[in-house]
Amino acid sequence: MTADSVTAPTAEPVTDNDGILTIAISSSAPGNPLNDDALAAGAAALREVARGERRVGVILLKGPGANFCAGGNVRDFASAAHRPTFLREIADNFHAFINALHEAERPVVAAVKGWAAGAGMSIVTHADVAIGGPSTKMRPAYRGIGLSPDGGMTWTLPRLVGAARARQIILTDPVIDAEKALDWGLLSEIVTDDEVDAAALAAAAKIASGPWQSDAAARALLTRSATSTLGDQLAAEARSISALSASPEGIEGVDAFVAKRKPDFGSARNA
CATH class of the missing domain: 1.10.12.10 (Lyase 2-enoyl-coa Hydratase, Chain  A, domain 2)
Incomplete structure (x- = not known):
């Protein structure tokens, strides 16, 4: 889920250079929660890719802070006037981004620094190439606040790790360290923590230079x-x-x- 109602000013969430469409999917606010404005801008750019109006060969997803994305802003959930209405709107907006990511039909690279929890972990499961560091950690995190997954996690996770392990992960909510994430196929590669962004950019550039x-x-x-x-x-x-x-x-x-x-x-x- 997403995102912050009030966020600190951040750099442009969507950039397009050398055949790489880069989307900073989270906010620079504490914890780096998913950012609604970034999702909306990213979805619009991805639809342009799908329509052939924006020419890129690869999509690079990253976070602007220490974490890839620590999930939704639970304080926003708690303060909503009517939580079901608010959560449905949040989920629909998030899912519009996920649908646009798939409809763009381009390889997806993720620079998975720090935490990828909740919605952040959901997004990682949609990446074709996910690069993390030794400090990378993942966690579904939904059951801890009494909610069920969104962002397609119940669709992608069984395809990545198998049905039995996906059920275990979602229902027991473990913290998944980088080595286990690599072993289970949630990460493609582990580099040093300070090389995650550069390695993900290099992978995206290699894809963008090809057919x-x-x-x-x-x-x-x-x-x-x-x-x-x-x-x-x-x-x-x-x-x-x-x-x-x-x-x-x-x-x-x-x-x-x-x-x-x-x-x-x-x-x-x-x-």
Whole structure:
């Protein structure tokens, strides 16, 4: 859930440079809770990506403070005039961002510094590449305040860690340290704490320098694989690789391989 009703001024939550759309999803307020304004701006930018109005190859999610995101601002929940109405609005806004993240059909990299709790952990489960440090910790945190998960955690977590472990995590609410998160597939890599942002940016830059259509297609295939039969997945892969072979990036990649040179995917995209 999200977010702060009153936050300290922060840098622009959405930036777009060198094919990387960066979204600072949390506030700089104490604890780094999810920020409604950042979610709204991020969702709008992601919809532009989906419509082809903003050209990027990768999405980088990060927090502006010591934590990736420590969840929602529970004090805001407590002070709401009518909690069910307030929580439904908060969840709907959060879910609009999550839907936009998926509809953008771009690889997602997360710089998971410090805590990723509640909504922050939910967001991490949507990342294709999640980089943390030794101090990174995750926790569902919902049952501790008598609430159930949001942000798609009940959909993504079983796909990442298996149904039995997902149930255990959500129902017993453990603190998951970085090594366990790596072992369970919640993190892709652990670097030193002060290198998390740089390593995540480097991963995003590497993806952004490559074939955008190929990466988007691979991500779509991976997403659908959990609910596809093998036959359906093979058919989808055949359609995808055939279509990409006629794309500018596909043509450039194959021709560069034959010519024994490095492919120039950027020029192919802009041709």
